[in-house]
Amino acid sequence: MHPRNKKPRLAGPTTVSNDMNGRAGGMTDVDTNETAKSRHFSSRTFQAAPISNESKAGIAHEFMSDVQAATLDLALAGTDLLVQAKTGTGKTIAFLLPAIERLLALPPSSVRGISILVLAPTRELALQIEDEAQLLLAHHKHLTVGHAIGGTNINSSYNLLLSTPPTILIATPGRLVDLLSSPIPTHLAGKHTGNVAGQFSALKALIYDEADRLLDQGFKKELDTISRYLPDKNKVPRQAMLFSATVSKEIREVAAGALNKDYQFVSTLLEDEVNTHEHVAQSYIIAPFASTLPTALHILRTELATHIAPSQPGTGTKPASTSKTIVFFPTARHVSLAAELFEAIAKAAPGSLPPIYEIHSRKSQSARTKAAEGFRDTTCGVLLSSDVAARGMDFPGVTLVLQLNLPSDAEQYIHRLGRTARAGAAGRGVLVLDPSEEGFLRKKDVQGLGLVQDTEFYTTTSSALVACTSEIQRVLASSAVDRETKAAAYRAWLGYYNSVAKELRWSKERVVQEAGVYAREAIGWIGENVPDVEARAVGKMGLRGVPGLNIVSGKQGNAAWGIGDGLQMYLDTLAS
Numbered sequence: 001m002h003p004r005n006k007k008p009r010l011a012g013p014t015t016v017s018n019d020m021n022g023r024a025g026g027m028t029d030v031d032t033n034e035t036a037k038s039r040h041f042s043s044r045t046f047q048a049a050p051i052s053n054e055s056k057a058g059i060a061h062e063f064m065s066d067v068q069a070a071t072l073d074l075a076l077a078g079t080d081l082l083v084q085a086k087t088g089t090g091k092t093i094a095f096l097l098p099a100i101e102r103l104l105a106l107p108p109s110s111v112r113g114i115s116i117l118v119l120a121p122t123r124e125l126a127l128q129i130e131d132e133a134q135l136l137l138a139h140h141k142h143l144t145v146g147h148a149i150g151g152t153n154i155n156s157s158y159n160l161l162l163s164t165p166p167t168i169l170i171a172t173p174g175r176l177v178d179l180l181s182s183p184i185p186t187h188l189a190g191k192h193t194g195n196v197a198g199q200f201s202a203l204k205a206l207i208y209d210e211a212d213r214l215l216d217q218g219f220k221k222e223l224d225t226i227s228r229y230l231p232d233k234n235k236v237p238r239q240a241m242l243f244s245a246t247v248s249k250e251i252r253e254v255a256a257g258a259l260n261k262d263y264q265f266v267s268t269l270l271e272d273e274v275n276t277h278e279h280v281a282q283s284y285i286i287a288p289f290a291s292t293l294p295t296a297l298h299i300l301r302t303e304l305a306t307h308i309a310p311s312q313p314g315t316g317t318k319p320a321s322t323s324k325t326i327v328f329f330p331t332a333r334h335v336s337l338a339a340e341l342f343e344a345i346a347k348a349a350p351g352s353l354p355p356i357y358e359i360h361s362r363k364s365q366s367a368r369t370k371a372a373e374g375f376r377d378t379t380c381g382v383l384l385s386s387d388v389a390a391r392g393m394d395f396p397g398v399t400l401v402l403q404l405n406l407p408s409d410a411e412q413y414i415h416r417l418g419r420t421a422r423a424g425a426a427g428r429g430v431l432v433l434d435p436s437e438e439g440f441l442r443k444k445d446v447q448g449l450g451l452v453q454d455t456e457f458y459t460t461t462s463s464a465l466v467a468c469t470s471e472i473q474r475v476l477a478s479s480a481v482d483r484e485t486k487a488a489a490y491r492a493w494l495g496y497y498n499s500v501a502k503e504l505r506w507s508k509e510r511v512v513q514e515a516g517v518y519a520r521e522a523i524g525w526i527g528e529n530v531p532d533v534e535a536r537a538v539g540k541m542g543l544r545g546v547p548g549l550n551i552v553s554g555k556q557g558n559a560a561w562g563i564g565d566g567l568q569m570y571l572d573t574l575a576s
């Protein structure tokens with residue numbers, strides 16, 4: 001079996017009917033555990049659905065989730081769809097299953113090359129969708145699935161697409177653009193006839209997962225290029241399906257361009273769900289930047305201590321923690337720093353932290369995949385993450401999502417939060433903000449989410465927090481955290497907060513001044529000057545002439561540091 005296919009299959013709740021609009025029938029608004037659990041599942045079974053026995057044999061679930069029930073018949077009929085459904089409610093099967101079924105109804109001769117193209121914004125999500133497709137295809141003898149994602153050898157992508165094109169291709173936009181638009185490398189050209197675009201000549205379905213992310217400005221260029229290489233849909237008709245947990249008004253407008261004009265919009269958000277994650281307990285804590293890491297350390301330890309599974313009588317097993325937390329940071333460099341810091345703390349005091357996993361765009365693809373698999377399989381751990389794991393990633397049993405500092409927007413907050421409480425399971429979210437970031441809570445899209453302040457946090461935990469603070473300061477003052485890691489975190493901080501300065505109503509002077517405070521107080525930077533920043537980067541950020549920077553010319557400083565590093569890294573994490 002494929003190594004990534006080890007995730008446990010979750011059983012759906014057995015009650016609650018919902019009609020084909022996905023509205024749960026006969027339910028009250030009382031948010032007991034039971035109703036919260038069953039809110040997004042239907043009474044429709046896969047066994048009774050008009051699908052092949054091969055597909056039925058590949059699905060481990062008995063009941064459809066409401067998004068699956070609400071979209072199946074429309075999708076089977078070939079209707080273009082724009083679908084909004086809560087995070088973790090089974091959108092992947094909702095788009096893969098009907099797309100596969102529609103191929104079975106066609107004469108085999110017309111199913112050639114790549115028939116289904118699924119686009120996903122991150123590499124990890126693409127691999128996860130491939131896993132789900134492999135399960136669905138387990139009993140379909142002639143249908144195959146493959147991926148084309150960034151961070152892997154491009155020659156193997158060419159070989160896959162040109163010699164054994166899979167029936168279903170899961171791709172990240174950047175890699176697909178490279179494959180479509182660059183000439184085949186000369187050493188491969190002799191081995192293959194035809195080109196990559198030719199493999200899509202009989203495309204039957206185009207699916208966008210995390211559609212709102214794919215359709216925002218960040219991917220526009222790639223998507224335009226891809227569509228130029230795909231066959232004209234007036235000549236080779238194909239179905240388009242766009243799925244996301246968040247669908248803003250603007251995205252709805254852009255989405256219309258990717259769909260037939262008679263497309264259907266299906267939302268399985270319940271009427272009382274102002275937004276997708278109202279039913280996950282969410283709290284926020286106001287902590288100055290210098291206290292963010294001690295606050296996180298304390299929360300991780302509390303989580304570790306409160307989720308203890310009792311020992312099994314007669315088995316000799318010891319009570320063990322089942323805490324699984326994802327901590328989201330604004331940029332990849334902040335993840336690196338926290339990883340070095342927490343690893344050092346765990347080394348000095350074994351057992352005081354859960355096993356640590358680290359994922360972000362500055363890691364190699366193999367390290368990213370290993371971290372994602374390790375965290376997926378573990379029963380206890382903490383995943384330190386940039387936004388690379390914010391969307392679509394399905395890690396079973398996540399008990400807490402901890403978001404540190406300002407999320408890029410309300411949608412991103414919701415997607416990150418959606419990594420917990422999936423498929424009917426329990427979970428909670430905590431957001432830690434600096435006082436200057438409180439404006440995020442007043443945003444219209446955030447107000448309806450049900451975030452409540454944890455006012456008791458500081459009174460009930462003050463001595464533990466003081467201890468965490470001095471523990472962190474000790475480690476930061478030692479050589480355990482590399483000086484260059486701190487410098488890179490400072491520069492990323494500068495880049496990120498410079499990019500959100502307008503939202504925070506900070507002047508350029510304030511950005512620089514706060515960055516200096518962050519360097520000295522939050523990450524223990526020692527020295528007369530703050531870490532150096534290249535003059536070119538200072539210029540690009542519009543910070544020339546602002547006092548408080550340590551500007552160096554050329555590559556004297558950190559060679560890896562470039563334009564708006566914080567923002568760039570944020571974008572990197574989402575790109576292929």
Ligand SMILES: Nc1ncnc2c1ncn2[C@@H]1O[C@H](COP(=O)(O)OP(=O)(O)OP(=O)(O)O)[C@@H](O)[C@H]1O
Nearest residue numbers: 012061063064065087088089090091092392394423
């Ligand atoms: N009918 C079902 N019954 C029970 N579990 C299901 C069902 N369908 C899917 N699941 C499981 O629910 C989990 C979440 O599914 P999936 O990742 O497709 O959610 P999603 O809606 O795409 O989430 P996101 O919005 O985060 O991308 C997976 O572990 C999947 O196997």
